[in-house]
Amino acid sequence: MIALDAVHVTAWSPDPAGGADRVVTLLHPLSLRLDEPRVAVIGANGSGKSTLARLLNGLVLPSSGRVTVDGLDTARDGAAVRRLVGFVFTDPDAQIVMPTPVEDVALSLRRTHPDARERAQAARAVLARFGLAARADQPVHSLSGGQRQLLALAAVLATEPRVLVLDEPTTLLDLAWRAVVDDLVAGLEQQVVEVTHDLDAAGHADRVLVVDEGRVVHDGAPDEAVRHYRTLMAARASRVRDGSPS
Amino acid sequence: MTPTPDGPEATGRPLRAPWSGPLGLYRPGTSPVHRAPGGAKLVALLVVTTLGVVLQGVPSALVLLALVLLAYAVARVPLRGSAGGLTATLLGIGVLAVFRWWSDGPAGAIELTADLLAAVLLAALVTATTRSDVLLDTLARAARPLRHVGLAPEQVSLAIALMLRTVPVLVVSTVESRDAARARGLGRDPRAVVVPAAVRMVGHAHRVGEALAARGLGEPDGPTPPRAADSHPLRSGA
Numbered sequence: 440m441i442a443l444d445a446v447h448v449t450a451w452s453p454d455p456a457g458g459a460d461r462v463v464t465l466l467h468p469l470s471l472r473l474d475e476p477r478v479a480v481i482g483a484n485g486s487g488k489s490t491l492a493r494l495l496n497g498l499v500l501p502s503s504g505r506v507t508v509d510g511l512d513t514a515r516d517g518a519a520v521r522r523l524v525g526f527v528f529t530d531p532d533a534q535i536v537m538p539t540p541v542e543d544v545a546l547s548l549r550r551t552h553p554d555a556r557e558r559a560q561a562a563r564a565v566l567a568r569f570g571l572a573a574r575a576d577q578p579v580h581s582l583s584g585g586q587r588q589l590l591a592l593a594a595v596l597a598t599e600p601r602v603l604v605l606d607e608p609t610t611l612l613d614l615a616w617r618a619v620v621d622d623l624v625a626g627l628e629q630q631v632v633e634v635t636h637d638l639d640a641a642g643h644a645d646r647v648l649v650v651d652e653g654r655v656v657h658d659g660a661p662d663e664a665v666r667h668y669r670t671l672m673a674a675r676a677s678r679v680r681d682g683s684p685s
Numbered sequence: 686m687t688p689t690p691d692g693p694e695a696t697g698r699p700l701r702a703p704w705s706g707p708l709g710l711y712r713p714g715t716s717p718v719h720r721a722p723g724g725a726k727l728v729a730l731l732v733v734t735t736l737g738v739v740l741q742g743v744p745s746a747l748v749l750l751a752l753v754l755l756a757y758a759v760a761r762v763p764l765r766g767s768a769g770g771l772t773a774t775l776l777g778i779g780v781l782a783v784f785r786w787w788s789d790g791p792a793g794a795i796e797l798t799a800d801l802l803a804a805v806l807l808a809a810l811v812t813a814t815t816r817s818d819v820l821l822d823t824l825a826r827a828a829r830p831l832r833h834v835g836l837a838p839e840q841v842s843l844a845i846a847l848m849l850r851t852v853p854v855l856v857v858s859t860v861e862s863r864d865a866a867r868a869r870g871l872g873r874d875p876r877a878v879v880v881p882a883a884v885r886m887v888g889h890a891h892r893v894g895e896a897l898a899a900r901g902l903g904e905p906d907g908p909t910p911p912r913a914a915d916s917h918p919l920r921s922g923a
C-alpha cells in the first residue's frame with residue numbers, strides 16, 4: 440500500500456526579475472492512501488502530476504512529510520522502495536540503457552539470475568512475451584517508438600516490481616501503439632498508478648486523482664473525475680481566450 | 686499483440702543513432718576476438734595502455750598500434766566505421782600531437798599519437814566485440830576484492846560499464862556543441878563548446894541514474910544512509 444502523510448514538495452526557483460532564488464511549492468501538503476489496483480492521475484501540463492508520480496518511488500523526496508510503500512519510507516529506505524516500485528517514463532529513451540533489447544532486459548535480471556546463460560534465456564523469454572523476440576539483437580535505435588516503449592516496460596517489469604508507476608507512457612505514441620500499451624498495462628497483476636492525458640484510459644481506472652496547480656482537486660470514481668477535469672479545463676480555456684490566463 | 690515493424694530500416698542508407706558509435710554498439714560476430722573471454726580482452730586493454738605509457742620511443746608505440754590494427758582485421762570490425770564514431774577523439778589526439786611536436790619534436794608527436802590511438806581503438810574494439818552482459822560479469826568478478834573495502838562489485842562493474850558506454854555520448858555531445866557554436870558564429874570561443882557539452886554530459890549522467898532507479902538497479906542493498914540535513918528544499922532522490 441502507498442501512503443502519503445502530509446507530503447509537501449517545494450523547490451528553489453530563480454526569480455525572473457534577477458533577485459534571489461525563491462522557494463516555490465510544487466505540491467501542496469497532501470495526505471493520501473492508495474490501495475486500489477488501478478489509479479489514474481490526470482491534470483493540465485505543469486500541474487504537478489509527474490512530481491506526484493515521482494514521489495512514489497523516491498525519484499522526488501518530500502520536503503516535509505512522509506511517503507511510504509508497504510511501510511518502507513522513500514527517504515530512508517529508497518533502494519528498497521525502488522525495488523518494489525517500477526517506474527516508466529514518457530520517453531523510452533530515458534529508460535533504455537543498453538544498446539540491444541536482450542542486453543537491456545538482461546540488465547534488469549542480474550539480481551534474480553546470477554547465471555549468465557539462464558539470464559540471457561530469461562531475457563529472451565521476457566522479450567517474446569512482449570512481442571519483441573525478433574528484435575532481441577537489433578540496435579535499440581532501429582526500433583520504432585512503440586517498440587521502444589514496450590521494451591522500456593519489459594525491462595521494468597522484468598525486475599518484478601510490486602507496484603508500477605507510469606508517467607504518461609502513451610503520450611508519444613500513435614493510436615495503435617497506445618492501444619497495445621494500454622492493453623498490456625490493463626493485463627498486469629501489479630498495482631498500477633498511471634499519469635495520463637488519455638481520458639478514455641483514465642475511465643478504466645478504479646480511482647482517478649485530478650491534479651491542478653499542485654493540489655489534488657478531485658479524487659474519486661472515473662466518470663465524475665473526468666467530468667470535473669473537463670469543466671476545469673473548459674473554464675481555463677475561456678479565461679485564456681479572454682486574455683487573462685492564470 | 687503483434688507490433689508492426691515500422692522502423693527506419695526499410696529506407697536506403699540507415700541513419701546512425703548518435704550513440705551507436707563503436708564504443709556503444711556491440712557488433713555480433715564469431716571471430717576469435719569475439720569468442721575470447723571478456724577478462725582476457727580487458728587485460729589486453731590494460732596491458733596495451735600500460736605499455737604505451739611505460740615504453741618510450743617510436744618503434745614500441747608503432748608496434749602496439751600495429752597489433753591493435755591486426756586485432757581489428759582478425760575481428761573483422763571495420764576500422765572506418767569505428768574511426769567515424771571517434772572523430773572528436775581523433776581530433777583531440779591531433780591537437781595533443783601538435784602540442785607535443787611543438788614541445789618535443791616530431792618523434793614525441795608520433796609516439797604520443799600511436800600510443801593514444803592504440804588505446805582508444807582497442808577500447809572501441811573490446812566493447813564492440815563483447816556483450817555488455819559479459820563485460821558486466823567480467824568486471825564484477827574483477828571487482829570482487831573491493832568488497833573488503835566496502836564497495837559492492839555489482840555496483841562498481843555497472844559504473845565502469847556505463848562509463849565505457851558513455852564515451853560516445855561524451856564524444857557526440859562535444860561534436861554537436863561545437864556545431865551549435867559554429868552555427869551561432871561562436872566557433873572560436875571554447876566556452877561556447879565546453880559549457881554546453883558539460884551540461885549535456887551531466888544531464889546524461891543524471892538520466893542514466895534515473896533510468897536505473899526506475900528499475901531499482903545500481904543501488905546497494907540495505908537502508909539508504911541518512912542524509913545530512915540539507916538547506917535545499919527539493920531533495921532530488923535520483
Ligand SMILES: Nc1ncnc2c1ncn2[C@@H]1O[C@H](COP(=O)(O)OP(=O)(O)O)[C@@H](O)[C@H]1O
Pocket residue numbers: 450451452465482483484485486487488489490491919
Ligand atoms: N526541480 C524543479 N525545480 C523547480 N520547478 C520544478 C521542478 N520540477 C518541476 N517543477 C515545476 O513544477 C511544476 C509541476 O511540474 P510537473 O510535476 O512536472 O508537472 P506535470 O507532470 O503535471 O506536467 C511545473 O511548473 C514545473 O515547471
Ligand SMILES: [Mg+2]
Pocket residue numbers: 488489490606
Ligand atoms: Mg509530467
